[in-house]
Amino acid sequence: MHVPDGFIDAPTSAAAGAVAAAAVAVSLRGARRELDERTAPLAGLVAAFIFAVQMLNFPVAAGTSGHLLGGALAAILVGPYTGVLCVSVVLLMQGILFADGGLTALGVNITVMGCVTTVVAYAVFRGLVKVLPRTRRSVTAASFAAAVLSVPAAALAFTLIYGIGGTTDVAIGKVATAMVGVHVLIGIGEAAITALTVGAVIAVRPDLVYGARGLQQKLKLRVNGELVDVPAAEPVPAAARSSHRTVWLAGLATSLVLAGVVSFYASASPDGLEKVAADKGIDAKVEDHAAADSPLADYGVKDVDNARLSGGLAGVIGVGVTVVAGTGIFWAVRRRRTQDASPVSTTVA
Template structure:
């Protein structure tokens, strides 16, 4: 989903750049509430993991391949605002050192992959936590569903941006069908990888998973209540 230079016109790129700067600025402030002695080291590890895994592509079909975006994964592991910062740093390094995504399109890529996927993945994850039983065993699947939903939605945001400021005349419905279809398949891979990664960490150190904290707190309250009772 890395957008190269020249795909969007200057006004659209400038607008997404402004949105990216604003949201990252808010994230820098909000992340202070998420970071502690557990999430701070995890943030660096999450960024490094996403950077490494994004280099690995899996086939989707018809000569198309996909890779992990990692937005929902970062949100569940270290919190949504810290997750925005983690993915943004990855995208910045990729654009500056590896020419993966254009420099002028950096704001667009941050909006799509470091903001949309993180926030959508987190919202879906939290909604599932609220409506489903508070069980730690459900956390990986909930994270996987959040990751799956976030990818085609981010692709849909790109289609809207392209309709507003694309540099080529591509019919909206054609682009939407192609992007949504391909990224739905990519989202399946994203969901599986996210669920497995979250599940592996929960199996050994559930306290390191930011998204699992509400469940752990609930479990501790139940245990204390049963002991007192």
């Protein structure tokens, strides 16, 4: 659902950019509360994993494909504020390096794919978790439902933005019907990927899943005849740190394989937005991407003739750049939280 330049007029794109900038600013502040010794290393990996899986277009219907948006997955794994930042990092890398998603439309893409999907998915997820049994299966089921609904919600958000500032004269009702119809199908694929990923992490390290925290009952001790909660130990045990590294390395390896190898077998059919745009004439005024001559444009390495090698190298580079950029940003936010929490010393004369 990457919106290219030319779909939305300049004033509306600028307004969406302001909304996206505000959302990122709020998310940076909110992420300070979410990022800790468990979440901070995982957040950069989540961004890289989303980048990798977004290269895997899957067929849906009538010559149309879809791909993961990632808002639901990121929100559930690392928190809603951090989730917005994860998807934003991915969209920024894709727009600048791979000419995927317009640069003037970056605000539209962050608003639609980053903010709407994350907010809708996490609201649905939290609502379901509160009423479902407090089990791991409930978290996985809630993840599926949240992801399903987040994709058509993003399609509606794009339709609204198009209704305000679309550059072509197409009836908004036709756009809404076509966008929601195809993205409901794409949402099912999104939900399957999200639920499988969340379930896999929960099976190994449930404490790493932000959305699953608080589901486990605290240990109790009987003191003077009364049951009291056992306080959580502050230091992270060495075994847990080792397990954390194992999960991180396994996730990185999976991302590299998906982007570097599996992506070659992704569907070549246009994705949902591309298909609707072509069928309804939304793309009549589409513009060439400013980074169309990038060495990595269209997910291929320039001057590498072998298609498999070119796409694989581009995918591996993308995962590497995204994990480095994302990890750097999240560790900086984490350090800022630590500094803000440090007591301020004063000298008394």
